[in-house]
Amino acid sequence: MDEKEIIKIHNVTKRFGGLVALDKVTFNIYKGEILGIIGPNGAGKTTLFNCITGVYRPDDGKIFFNGLDITGKPPHRITQLGIVKTHQIVKPFNEFTVLENAMIGALFGRRAGKISKDEAREIALKNLELVGLIEKKDELASGLTLHEKKFLELARALSAEPEVILLDEALAGLNPKEVEESLDIVRMINKELGKTIVMVEHVMHAVMNVANRIVVLHFGKLLAEGSPKEVAEMPEVITAYLGDKDLALKFVKR
Amino acid sequence: MTILTDLLINLTSGFLWGTVLGAVSVGLTLIWGVMKVVNLAHGESILLGAYVVSALYLFLNVDPLLAMFVALVSGLLLGFAIYWLGLHKIIGHVDVVTLRIEMSTLLEMFAISIILYNIYSFLTRSEPFGIGIWHLTPISYINLGYMSIQVNHLTAAALSLVATFIIYQFISKTPTGKAIRAVMQDSQAAALVGINPVRIKMLTTVISIGFTAFSGFLVVLYESAVVPSISYKYAPLAFTIVVLGGLGSIIGSYIAGIIIGVTYGVSKVIFSVLVSKNASDPLALTMAFIILVLTLLLKPEGLFGVKR
Amino acid sequence: MDIDEFFKRPTPLFILILLIVILIAKLLRLETTDYLITIMFFIGIAMALNIIMGFAGYVSFGHTVFLGISGYVFALLVYYNRDFANLMNMYSGIPIFFIALLAGGVSALVAFLVGIPVLKLKGAFFAIATIGLDFAALYIIKAFIPILNPEFFGAQIILPAYALAYKDNVFVAMYITFALIIIANYLIRRSRFGMGLLAISEDEDAAEALGVPTTKYKLISFALSAFFTGMLGAVFGLNSGGVDENLFNLAHTIDMIVMIVIGGIGTVMGPLVGSIIYFILYDTLLVTYPEFNLVILGFIVAVIVLFAPRGVVGILRGKQFMGKKLRDIIE
Ligand SMILES: Nc1ncnc2c1ncn2[C@@H]1O[C@H](COP(=O)(O)OP(=O)(O)OP(=O)(O)O)[C@@H](O)[C@H]1O
Numbered sequence: 001m002d003e004k005e006i007i008k009i010h011n012v013t014k015r016f017g018g019l020v021a022l023d024k025v026t027f028n029i030y031k032g033e034i035l036g037i038i039g040p041n042g043a044g045k046t047t048l049f050n051c052i053t054g055v056y057r058p059d060d061g062k063i064f065f066n067g068l069d070i071t072g073k074p075p076h077r078i079t080q081l082g083i084v085k086t087h088q089i090v091k092p093f094n095e096f097t098v099l100e101n102a103m104i105g106a107l108f109g110r111r112a113g114k115i116s117k118d119e120a121r122e123i124a125l126k127n128l129e130l131v132g133l134i135e136k137k138d139e140l141a142s143g144l145t146l147h148e149k150k151f152l153e154l155a156r157a158l159s160a161e162p163e164v165i166l167l168d169e170a171l172a173g174l175n176p177k178e179v180e181e182s183l184d185i186v187r188m189i190n191k192e193l194g195k196t197i198v199m200v201e202h203v204m205h206a207v208m209n210v211a212n213r214i215v216v217l218h219f220g221k222l223l224a225e226g227s228p229k230e231v232a233e234m235p236e237v238i239t240a241y242l243g244d245k246d247l248a249l250k251f252v253k254r
Numbered sequence: 255m256t257i258l259t260d261l262l263i264n265l266t267s268g269f270l271w272g273t274v275l276g277a278v279s280v281g282l283t284l285i286w287g288v289m290k291v292v293n294l295a296h297g298e299s300i301l302l303g304a305y306v307v308s309a310l311y312l313f314l315n316v317d318p319l320l321a322m323f324v325a326l327v328s329g330l331l332l333g334f335a336i337y338w339l340g341l342h343k344i345i346g347h348v349d350v351v352t353l354r355i356e357m358s359t360l361l362e363m364f365a366i367s368i369i370l371y372n373i374y375s376f377l378t379r380s381e382p383f384g385i386g387i388w389h390l391t392p393i394s395y396i397n398l399g400y401m402s403i404q405v406n407h408l409t410a411a412a413l414s415l416v417a418t419f420i421i422y423q424f425i426s427k428t429p430t431g432k433a434i435r436a437v438m439q440d441s442q443a444a445a446l447v448g449i450n451p452v453r454i455k456m457l458t459t460v461i462s463i464g465f466t467a468f469s470g471f472l473v474v475l476y477e478s479a480v481v482p483s484i485s486y487k488y489a490p491l492a493f494t495i496v497v498l499g500g501l502g503s504i505i506g507s508y509i510a511g512i513i514i515g516v517t518y519g520v521s522k523v524i525f526s527v528l529v530s531k532n533a534s535d536p537l538a539l540t541m542a543f544i545i546l547v548l549t550l551l552l553k554p555e556g557l558f559g560v561k562r
Numbered sequence: 563m564d565i566d567e568f569f570k571r572p573t574p575l576f577i578l579i580l581l582i583v584i585l586i587a588k589l590l591r592l593e594t595t596d597y598l599i600t601i602m603f604f605i606g607i608a609m610a611l612n613i614i615m616g617f618a619g620y621v622s623f624g625h626t627v628f629l630g631i632s633g634y635v636f637a638l639l640v641y642y643n644r645d646f647a648n649l650m651n652m653y654s655g656i657p658i659f660f661i662a663l664l665a666g667g668v669s670a671l672v673a674f675l676v677g678i679p680v681l682k683l684k685g686a687f688f689a690i691a692t693i694g695l696d697f698a699a700l701y702i703i704k705a706f707i708p709i710l711n712p713e714f715f716g717a718q719i720i721l722p723a724y725a726l727a728y729k730d731n732v733f734v735a736m737y738i739t740f741a742l743i744i745i746a747n748y749l750i751r752r753s754r755f756g757m758g759l760l761a762i763s764e765d766e767d768a769a770e771a772l773g774v775p776t777t778k779y780k781l782i783s784f785a786l787s788a789f790f791t792g793m794l795g796a797v798f799g800l801n802s803g804g805v806d807e808n809l810f811n812l813a814h815t816i817d818m819i820v821m822i823v824i825g826g827i828g829t830v831m832g833p834l835v836g837s838i839i840y841f842i843l844y845d846t847l848l849v850t851y852p853e854f855n856l857v858i859l860g861f862i863v864a865v866i867v868l869f870a871p872r873g874v875v876g877i878l879r880g881k882q883f884m885g886k887k888l889r890d891i892i893e
Pocket residue numbers: 016019021039040041042043044045046047048088
């Protein structure tokens with residue numbers, strides 16, 4: 001992991017009416033890392049992702065990607081620049097086949113317009129292979145299980161050939177075995193494909209285990225930032241979120 | 255005649271027509287607000303009431319003031335049929351109405367509107383049909399000095415106010431009404447506190463279509479006769495009014511109806527000065543649709559709706 | 563695409579056969595020219611609406627507005643411009659097609675400008691807004707056309723003899739327009755653009771998040787759809803010898819939507835098959851039950867929406883007897 005920042009989040013504030021969902025949040029995401037974002041329900045994690053990917057325009061502050069100011073750019077532009085998000089609530093194109101779903105990612109991703117349908121198919125197939133959905137490529141996405149739909153989200157995102165992938169609770173609702181499978185894939189994407197990964201996660205042991213660094217959000221504020229071990233030992237984090245220090249450390253060790 | 259009297263006259267008649275428009279839109283705002291069902295058969299539901307009253311009056315000599323209750327009942331029955339035959343399969347057991355489901359119900363109501371419209375066309379041969387010269391008092395006009403008003407227009411306005419008041423009380427005071435409002439605000443939460451959503455959806459459809467059919471009586475009272483294609487005039491106006499008033503808001507609809515009626519009256523005067531007398535009527539109606547599009551874009555929750 | 567693949571895919575083959583059949587029917591006088599023009603008009607408007615409704619999933623209820631706008635533009639063009647009017651009976655009527663392009667262009671422009679705000683609306687709100695647009699345009703035409711010229715009484719433009727074209731020439735123009743529309747449908751469906759539109763109809767937010775420029779795509783598809791609808795309105799108006807407010811009648815939307823719903827939304831084959839079924843039904847019903855044909859059609863649509871929401875083609879598509887491929891080839 002080199003120390004070059006790929007995304008800079010500077011003083012980002014987002015309000016919904018009177019509610020401050022993000023309050024002057026500032027931190028960096030470094031190239032090649034796996035960054036975990038944790039925080040209780042309603043902390044503003046999804047909102048942060050939505051600000052980065054252009055779904056929401058921050059009320060204040062700026063976001064840079066590779067030095068380029070991307071604040072307020074429309075989502076499809078940001079995807080084409082190289083940041084892709086998977087959805088907390090999966091959104092497959094139900095009437096499309098699994099392959100077609102992934103192909104959309106390739107056709108409109110980073111090489112949008114410069115890629116033929118055949119190339120897109122190749123990329124899609126490669127990524128379906130990677131997440132283990134290749135067998136189901138001709139089935140309609142509506143027929144997949146939740147677990148498979150989450151993998152499809154991932155394959156679709158990968159097919160866009162992004163530099164940074166934002167995973168919003170990709171592990172929620174999966175059983176322990178599926179969680180392990182997913183973590184292996186996440187590590188693999190990070191190590192072998194060299195993608196920077198940011199994951200929002202409630203499955204604590206998983207994120208503590210796989211992430212290089214952790215950012216803690218709490219009521220829209222950045223509460224802490226550091227290695228999983230450091231974060232787990234910070235008193236404010238423990239009181240605010242983890243609850244029990246021993247338990248937290250156990251998570252890290254696993 | 256000076257422009258000022260002209261303005262006063264059109265203001266008055268626009269207001270009276272607006273009250274009818276308001277009542278006509280109440281049923282639509284309920285079914286749309288509570289169930290997200292866009293009732294494209296709204297115009298045909300209006301016509302049902304108009305035809306029932308007229309037929310009873312013309313063929314059996316039933317007093318329209320009595321026949322209006324039959325119109326209401328006929329609408330309740332139509333609503334019952336529409337729910338069980340057309341809507342239940344699509345929305346009976348869904349909690350969250352997705353865009354796709356919304357489009358299905360829209361198309362289903364559209365199909366129902368085609369059926370009803372053509373039955374009416376067949377039965378009436380598309381000829382005007384109505385209560386004609388019936389009016390409440392021995393005289394048919396009341397002189398206001400600057401203009402004389404048809405008694406029927408006044409009757410329609412008064413009845414629209416009473417009826418809207420009653421349904422408003424029903425929705426806000428009775429247990430059924432409260433349940434309907436609960437479902438409108440949050441169907442999932444409503445289900446959790448033990449409100450049977452299927453029953454509520456069915457009742458909403460029945461009440462909505464029933465009230466709409468009743469409002470058809472007001473329309474025929476106002477227009478003295480109706481043709482099937484009048485639904486092409488009233489239904490789009492009702493949609494405009496519902497959007498302007500705010501989805502699900504009964505009072506909002508009634509007030510928005512008056513706003514649209516008055517806007518129509520006033521802009522008619524303005525356009526007849528600016529453009530020409532013949533062009534003033536269509537241009538005044540255009541104003542309603544400009545208001546519609548502007549509301550959708552600038553204040554999609556309407557005047558009295560809740561922001562979502 | 564090589565020839566082999568071409569014949570393996572039923573849609574292009576079907577399109578080709580359809581075009582040939584119409585041509586043969588014309589050349590051998592199997593049907594009257596009027597009938598053929600009407601058929602092409604009806605299938606055409608379904609296919610034109612398909613681009614926004616079938617592909618992008620935006621039900622444009624007031625789509626007849628574009629029939630009206632371009633119909634009137636065309637009529638006014640040939641009424642006031644003798645050069646245009648004269649051209650219509652030269653070169654086998656091909657110039658009619660070009661004047662119709664111009665008239666369609668006006669609709670495309672209107673759709674583009676109106677689309678910028680209105681396509682921000684979703685679902686029913688969009689549908690209602692387009693109905694509003696249709697009525698607004700209708701009332702504006704009603705107000706201003708009679709002012710333009712006292713001859714246009716009641717907003718009706720009856721084309722004078724010099725501004726009429728021979729039936730055969732109208733046929734040629736309609737035929738080219740028709741072919742253009744179905745081929746465009748097919749090409750769009752197979753293109754990246756088409757994939758993007760279908761993704762929008764599935765889930766617009768997800769499509770945008772995956773890089774589909776949804777705003778641009780919706781605008782283009784709405785404008786294209788309006789363009790083709792407008793061209794049809796123009797040629798049809800000429801064929802009817804003039805235009806009146808009926809062009810704006812929402813009843814035409816009924817036809818378009820019914821055809822798409824019967825056939826199946828989201829495909830090229832759907833509205834094609836749907837419009838043919840519609841036409842056959844309409845004809846047979848019209849003969850047997852002239853008074854009830856629309857009532858029966860209404861019932862058919864009601865039943866299809868309930869039990870086969872993706873139409874006839876959708877039923878076939880779900881079938882597995884030819885393996886998973888069936889879905890692929892039928893698009
Ligand atoms: N579109 C919106 N409109 C209004 N309020 C919103 C909106 N989106 C989020 N919020 C509010 O902002 C706050 C942060 O929400 P957000 O979804 O970002 O939380 P989160 O950290 O992702 O929570 P969870 O762990 O439950 O997914 C919450 O209070 C939420 O209710």
